[in-house]
Amino acid sequence: MTTLHKRTLDTKRYRWRKANGIQLFTSAEPIKQHIAELGGLGVTPQMIGYVVGCDRQAIQAVATCKRIRIDFAARILTVTVHPHPRQLHVLAIGARRRIEALQALGWPRRVLAARLNVDSSIVSQLCSQRHTSYARWHAVQNLYEQLSGTRGPSNHVASIAHQAGKVPPLAWEGIDIDDPRTQPDWAAAGIKLAERPVCPRGHAYTAVNTKRTADGRRSCRTCRRVNDTTAKRNARRRAANAA
Numbered sequence: 001m002t003t004l005h006k007r008t009l010d011t012k013r014y015r016w017r018k019a020n021g022i023q024l025f026t027s028a029e030p031i032k033q034h035i036a037e038l039g040g041l042g043v044t045p046q047m048i049g050y051v052v053g054c055d056r057q058a059i060q061a062v063a064t065c066k067r068i069r070i071d072f073a074a075r076i077l078t079v080t081v082h083p084h085p086r087q088l089h090v091l092a093i094g095a096r097r098r099i100e101a102l103q104a105l106g107w108p109r110r111v112l113a114a115r116l117n118v119d120s121s122i123v124s125q126l127c128s129q130r131h132t133s134y135a136r137w138h139a140v141q142n143l144y145e146q147l148s149g150t151r152g153p154s155n156h157v158a159s160i161a162h163q164a165g166k167v168p169p170l171a172w173e174g175i176d177i178d179d180p181r182t183q184p185d186w187a188a189a190g191i192k193l194a195e196r197p198v199c200p201r202g203h204a205y206t207a208v209n210t211k212r213t214a215d216g217r218r219s220c221r222t223c224r225r226v227n228d229t230t231a232k233r234n235a236r237r238r239a240a241n242a243a
Contacts, residue, residue: 010071025067031076032062041081041180042091042130050087051079082178083137092132094178098144099127100166101177104189106152115143144169162190165197199223 017024038048045059052059052075059076062068083090102112113120116139126132126140148169152158171184186196198204199220211219 024070026070026073028062028065028068031068031073034077035062043081047087048079051084052076081180083134087134089131090134090137092126092129093180095132095137095140096127097177098140099123101169101172102147103157104161104166104168106154106158107147108154108157
């Protein structure tokens with residue numbers, strides 16, 4: 001039996017569908033929005049391309065298309081923020097959250113590094129990078145599964161982690177730890193609202209992004225800008241409708 005190349009099979013399917021009047025193209029707008037949303041979360045065109053089975057140029061070219069192949073669109077829509085075995089690099093946020101959760105249990109960085117068979121500096125870099133390799137993410141995931149139900153050897157490490165706003169695995173129970181849009185169950189972690197390192201929308205309370213109100217409470221500058229922009233856009237829309 002002759003084995004056909006994938007591209008040859010795709011061509012044959014395309015011609016068969018076209019000959020039988022089967023719709024081949026769809027609007028590119030939903031796909032553009034999906035790619036843009038993934039991009040905003042840190043998923044690059046190259047990372048999408050690895051999963052879809054094409055190069056990054058093909059993903060970038062969607063931005064200029066009005067219509068695209070239905071099968072191509074369907075493959076793009078399967079891509080999410082979650083790490084995929086085909087990707088060389090993935091979002092590091094899930095690995096960072098797992099490392100921090102284990103530290104909140106009292107597992108020192110050097111011990112975690114030893115179990116990962118890497119230098120402790122690699123673990124430090126992992127907690128500050130936006131992307132990491134799929135292999136390293138997978139190794140951290142496996143380590144998390146092994147240790148997330150076991151108290152670590154250092155109460156001092158756990159105390160420092162708590163002071164830094166890091167939460168234990170219990171706070172991630174039932175929550176997608178790899179999705180940048182999610183937040184842990186702060187109440188389960190015993191961290192009060194005023195002590196949380198991020199705003200309700202997930203923006204970090206950095207020195208640049210934090211504003212103090214008259215009564216001393218923290219306010220997120222990013223959220224204020226988004227709210228102001230939304231209010232102005234709604235005002236223009238109401239004015240246009242009233243005209």
